[in-house]
Amino acid sequence: MQRPARARSSPLNTSGRRVQGGQVIGQTWPRAVIFVDGEALTSASADGWFIVGFDRDAPASVRIEAREGTRAAEAVLTIARGEFATSRIDGLPQSTVTPDDPELLARIQREAALKAAAYASRADGAHFRDGFDWPLDDIRVSSAWGGQRVLNGTPARPHYGVDLAAPEGTAIRAPAAGLVTLAQPAMHFEGGLVLIDHGQGLISAYLHQSRLDVSEGQTLRRGDLIGAVGATGRATGPHLCWRLRWRDRNLDPSLLVGASRS
Numbered sequence: 001m002q003r004p005a006r007a008r009s010s011p012l013n014t015s016g017r018r019v020q021g022g023q024v025i026g027q028t029w030p031r032a033v034i035f036v037d038g039e040a041l042t043s044a045s046a047d048g049w050f051i052v053g054f055d056r057d058a059p060a061s062v063r064i065e066a067r068e069g070t071r072a073a074e075a076v077l078t079i080a081r082g083e084f085a086t087s088r089i090d091g092l093p094q095s096t097v098t099p100d101d102p103e104l105l106a107r108i109q110r111e112a113a114l115k116a117a118a119y120a121s122r123a124d125g126a127h128f129r130d131g132f133d134w135p136l137d138d139i140r141v142s143s144a145w146g147g148q149r150v151l152n153g154t155p156a157r158p159h160y161g162v163d164l165a166a167p168e169g170t171a172i173r174a175p176a177a178g179l180v181t182l183a184q185p186a187m188h189f190e191g192g193l194v195l196i197d198h199g200q201g202l203i204s205a206y207l208h209q210s211r212l213d214v215s216e217g218q219t220l221r222r223g224d225l226i227g228a229v230g231a232t233g234r235a236t237g238p239h240l241c242w243r244l245r246w247r248d249r250n251l252d253p254s255l256l257v258g259a260s261r262s
């Protein structure tokens with residue numbers, strides 16, 4: 001969907017969810033380099049779009065600067081604190097909480113390398129510019145993003161996903177256009193896993209799928225079928241764990257739903 005170019009009077013516009021786990025979508029000079037708190041982290045697309053994500057521990061204020069040739073523009077954004085709960089999950093297969101079998105550890109290491117390579121993808125484009133749709137038709141959030149987790153009694157990393165409960169086999173659809181960078185049917189932790197690169201460092205993930213309908217290297221349009229909800233990998237029942245990363249930062253994908261700039 002083409003949108004008319006925005007007014008060029010202001011060389012740096014941003015809008016979005018200025019909260020820990022959120023993001024802003026911005027527009028500036030085409031191909032400008034984007035500095036975040038003084039560090040060059042991303043660049044604008046050919047039509048000037050970029051995204052900057054704020055992780056769970058983002059500071060109260062973030063400075064964004066666009067530089068293009070000798071031109072520069074900056075914006076200082078206030079970031080609200082997120083509210084994160086603590087949740088306990090019991091009854092997970094113990095090998096998915098404290099794996100110790102050498103063969104399994106080797107497999108986990110191989111899979112970590114696959115994921116790292118897929119997350120390192122940097123497609124050029126701005127498929128996030130009209131925000132995300134929910135990946136399922138009926139939305140029931142069973143576990144919110146960012147909660148501290150205790151798995152089978154063992155403290156674990158924060159939950160960097162939004163869990164959407166749905167019956168096994170429910171269709172999962174692409175929330176925005178993008179490039180499939182990983183499509184693996186049986187990862188140890190994630191089960192059936194798909195990663196989609198939406199451009200300029202933004203990559204979404206779909207875990208525990210019972211079926212995959214895409215393959216690596218495939219280009220998706222918004223709304224295309226990705227696969228089906230399942231309970232594969234580290235899961236106690238059928239749900240979609242939906243995740244999002246901007247570069248190495250974990251973001252809350254639900255905060256991009258409806259984030260259209262129009």
Ligand SMILES: [Zn+2]
Binds near residue numbers: 143160162240241
């Ligand atoms: Zn999850």
